Amino acid sequence: MATPITLTQPANTWEDRPITLAGRMESGLANWYLTLWQKQGTTWVLRGSTRTIADGAYKFLYTWPAPGAATFRVVIGNKNPGTLGTSPDRTVNVLDRTLVMNKPAATYTVLTGVKMTGKLTPPEPGKKLVGLQDRYGGKWRTLTSAWIAANGTFAVPVPDNLPATKTVRVITLGVPAASVEASGYAVITIKALVNAKVALVGAGYVNKTYRAGCPVKPSQLRLLTLNYWGFDGLVHRGELIVRDAAVAKMITVWTASFNAKFPIRRMQRVDLYGGSDIRSMAADNTSAFNCRQVTGNPYALSPHSYGYAIDINTVENPYLAANNVWYPSNGLAYRNRSVARPGMLFSSSAPTKALRAAGFFWGAGWRQPDYQHFEPQ
The missing domain is CATH 2.60.40 (Immunoglobulin-like)
Known part of the structure; x- marks a missing residue:
């Protein structure tokens, strides 16, 4: 039995x-x-x-x-x-556990925090990851990942520092291969645009570069944030403090430079360098407003004090001061202008042409050349 x-x-x-x-x-x-x-x-x-x-x-x-x-x-x-x-x-x-990616927009702008969103049903207790994949060389590759929230929703970032058209999907990570869930796919385009934004400037934002007696007040300045191409071939976000009346011209200049893919090392307000022009130049920083004396000439007020002048790629474009000292010291190799290297300014360079068209004078024409410097004529 x-x-x-x-x-x-x-x-x-x-x-x-x-x-x-x-x-x-x-x-x-x-x-x-x-x-x-x-x-x-x-x-x-x-x-x-x-x-x-x-x-x-x-x-x-x-x-x-x-x-x-x-x-x-x-x-x-x-x-x-x-x-x-x-x-x-x-x-x-x-x-059937399902992973759904919401329908994305067809196009995005670089450096706008692009994310693919969606939901895992049912929600998974505890921590669980999803990965963003794109189709590359006929295969799916994982680019980034994000945690799924307790309610099953997710928002996984898309690398958006380079323009591209991508076929993307989302999958569950950290599970056996037979249990992987994959969403449907979508095609998105990330466009390269300068994407300039303008904001007011409070005194606290220029506390190292503004002081009583400066020819312009913080209320007359504007924070201009925009995209630029870096030396690494990727798009970065930069900031300039400029005079309110110069904003439109600066947007035109940097749009032309961006479209020409002219490389910029970095673009930060000089306050991040304690207001020091020498430190800012040594960092190869592109900047505008800084209420100060002329570097190498303590008896003259710098044109940067008015918020109109701009210095570009200061290492690749050094400056011979009135005291016959070249600034910055790490830019001495670029005094020879007969050898063209990335980031150097010439008459044919996109920023030079755009600034001249906007009515700026280039300091390269002075007896003591200032290859980085542009100011209104």
């Missing part, structure tokens, strides 16, 4: 979660060899084995990644059907 064996009805589960199949031998015997079988079409396939413990109890954990109905039985021994005993058949519904 066959030894009775039970199999409790398993709870429904998701395709990336194990199904718990448990029961007991009514004889209560321990250490009996059991096998788990799954029905596939008209045949049964072996899925695992275990042994009973105290009171004849047993448990299988088995993950079936295909959504739909899955039927199992437990057999005493390794043959199906078993001569010593076979449990009742149990069918469990394996539910």
Whole structure:
């Protein structure tokens, strides 16, 4: 007579979660060899084995990644059907976990914090990652990742410092290959634009470059933020403090320079260098407003004090001061203007042409040349 064996009805589960199949031998015997079988079409396939413990109890954990109905039985021994005993058949519904990426906009602008959003259903307790992939060389590659929120939503960043058209999708990370969920894909275009923004300037924003007695007040200045091409071939976000009346011309100049992909090392307000022109120049910084004396001539007020003048790529375009000292000291190799290198300014350079067209004079024409400097005529 066959030894009775039970199999409790398993709870429904998701395709990336194990199904718990448990029961007991009514004889209560321990250490009996059991096998788990799954029905596939008209045949049964072996899925695992275990042994009973105290009171004849047993448990299988088995993950079936295909959504739909899955039927199992437990057999005493390794043959199906078993001569010593076979449990009742149990069918469990394996539910489909879905990962949906919201339909993105068709186009974005570089450096605007592009993100792909969506939701994992059902939400996963605890931390779980999704990855952003793009199609490259006929294969999917993972670019970035983000945590899924407790409610299942996600917002995964898209690298947006280089213009490109990408085919993107989102997948779950950190799960077995058979359990990976993938969203549908979308095609997005990231466009290279200067994307200039203008804001008011408070006194606290120029506390190192403005002081009482300066020819312009902070209220007459503007913070101009814009994109520029770096020496690394990527787009970066920069900032200039300029006179309010110079904003329109500066946007025109930097739009032309950006479109020509003229490289800029960095573009930061001089306050980040403690108001020091020498430190700013040594950092190869492109800047405008700084209320100060002329570097190398403490008896003259710099044109930068008015918020109109601008210095560009100060290392690649050094300056011979009135004291016959070249600034910055790490730009001495660029005094030879016969050898063209990236970031150097010439008459044919996009910033030079655009600034001259806007009515600026280039300091390269002075007896003591200032290759970095432009000011209104």
